[in-house]
Amino acid sequence: MIQNNMLWEQSRYIATMLYNVNCSKKGQMITPDKLFSLPQDVYLGKGKPKSTKEQFLKFKNKADKKKIPK
Numbered sequence: 001m002i003q004n005n006m007l008w009e010q011s012r013y014i015a016t017m018l019y020n021v022n023c024s025k026k027g028q029m030i031t032p033d034k035l036f037s038l039p040q041d042v043y044l045g046k047g048k049p050k051s052t053k054e055q056f057l058k059f060k061n062k063a064d065k066k067k068i069p070k
Contacts, residue, residue, distance in 0.1 A: 005040050012036065 009032075016032040023029050033041055051059075 005038070008038055009040075012038065 012032045012035055016030060016035050019035065020029045033044065033046070
């Protein structure tokens, strides 16, 4: 099943590249998931935030503590 998914991903990627080569403007280009959807696309999590505000603040505080003094 995974091999089958990979072949579909590869086909979609190649088709997208062929489409994008023939675009005259960058705004006309598309991404592989815009060409046609596949069942495994639900696992990509597009549109969801990468982290919550609390996670960001926790990371920022941790990074601030690691700053090298000048």
